[in-house]
Amino acid sequence: MREDEVALAYGGGWVDRAGALRADPDRLATLLGAAAARVLPLWQDRCLVNDVVPVRLSGEVAARVRAAAAETVFLGFVAGQAVFAVDLSELTEDAALAAAGATRVVDVRGLVGRLGPAEAALQAYARGLLHWHRQQRYCGTCGGATSVQDAGHARRCAEPNCARLYFPRIEPAIIVLVEAAGSPGRCLLARHAGAAEDAFSTLAGFVEVGETLEDAVRREVAEEAGVVVTDVAYQGSQAWPFPAGLMVGFRAVAESDEIRVDGVELLEGRWFTRAELRQWAAVGHRLGRPDSIGHHLLSGWLAEGEAAGSAPR
Numbered sequence: 279m280r281e282d283e284v285a286l287a288y289g290g291g292w293v294d295r296a297g298a299l300r301a302d303p304d305r306l307a308t309l310l311g312a313a314a315a316r317v318l319p320l321w322q323d324r325c326l327v328n329d330v331v332p333v334r335l336s337g338e339v340a341a342r343v344r345a346a347a348a349e350t351v352f353l354g355f356v357a358g359q360a361v362f363a364v365d366l367s368e369l370t371e372d373a374a375l376a377a378a379g380a381t382r383v384v385d386v387r388g389l390v391g392r393l394g395p396a397e398a399a400l401q402a403y404a405r406g407l408l409h410w411h412r413q414q415r416y417c418g419t420c421g422g423a424t425s426v427q428d429a430g431h432a433r434r435c436a437e438p439n440c441a442r443l444y445f446p447r448i449e450p451a452i453i454v455l456v457e458a459a460g461s462p463g464r465c466l467l468a469r470h471a472g473a474a475e476d477a478f479s480t481l482a483g484f485v486e487v488g489e490t491l492e493d494a495v496r497r498e499v500a501e502e503a504g505v506v507v508t509d510v511a512y513q514g515s516q517a518w519p520f521p522a523g524l525m526v527g528f529r530a531v532a533e534s535d536e537i538r539v540d541g542v543e544l545l546e547g548r549w550f551t552r553a554e555l556r557q558w559a560a561v562g563h564r565l566g567r568p569d570s571i572g573h574h575l576l577s578g579w580l581a582e583g584e585a586a587g588s589a590p591r
């Protein structure tokens with residue numbers, strides 16, 4: 279990654295995934311048996327931590343924890359060190375804590391700002407991969423049991439007549455900052471069902487079968503806010519393995535100002551100028567989760583206004 283590229287939380291290519299090794303069980307066994315190997319345990323999608331430091335096990339403790347887990351998956355190399363992950367979800371919370379020598383379990387998103395970007399990305403990667411293994415125990419075609427393949431990056435149906443291969447599932451979703459045409463610059467934010475009264479955020483939704491990402495942007499904004507958009511432009515993406523998301527960020531331009539929220543997904547939609555948005559944030563309202571691409575899209579839009587004075591984009 280170049281220095282001027284922005285890595286959003288939970289991604290950024292910090293791990294050398296060493297994909298070629300996944301088909302080399304002998305080499306992996308050697309790596310796993312080496313003193314330098316580290317094993318990262320998770321419990322029901324959560325990190326096992328001491329205070330706010332996720333535990334990473336080695337030696338005999340790692341071997342004991344691996345024996346208590348269903349399977350061990352290979353994540354890759356971090357700073358030259360082979361890192362594996364195990365899922366202790368089948369133990370009780372107390373048993374998992376005791377086995378790993380940890381004091382508590384916490385979701386990686388609850389450690390925002392406390393973990394370095396590489397650690398946050400590694401924990402999210404392990405979380406998403408182990409979650410998928412728990413969901414793919416059985417074959418969707420014949421109902422047979424599946425077993426781990428490729429060091430944890432696939433599963434295969436054990437029924438000889440089927441043998442269907444499964445890969446970790448990723449569910450893409452779009453998130454879009456919709457701008458009004460003309461001056462002054464305004465963006466469309468909405469209050470989502472279930473969100474707090476003052477929580478306005480960008481529009482988002484899952485990509486459906488047979489859609490491009492751009493199709494999904496146009497459809498979601500039309501369906502949820504009644505706004506027709508053009509000039510759909512890619513802004514970046516964010517790994518969001520909670521449990522299986524990939525957030526793909528866009529900007530788009532509205533053809534008209536009228537907003538008609540669907541009343542189901544969105545309860546209220548509103549245009550904000552940059553000054554209004556700054557005012558909104560200044561009185562304590564948050565602009566989405568600070569670790570999210572939605573926040574990144576909004577802060578980028580605000581910063582652009584600062585760079586350009588009051589000129590429209």
Ligand SMILES: [Zn+2]
Nearest residue numbers: 417420435440
């Ligand atoms: Zn099958």
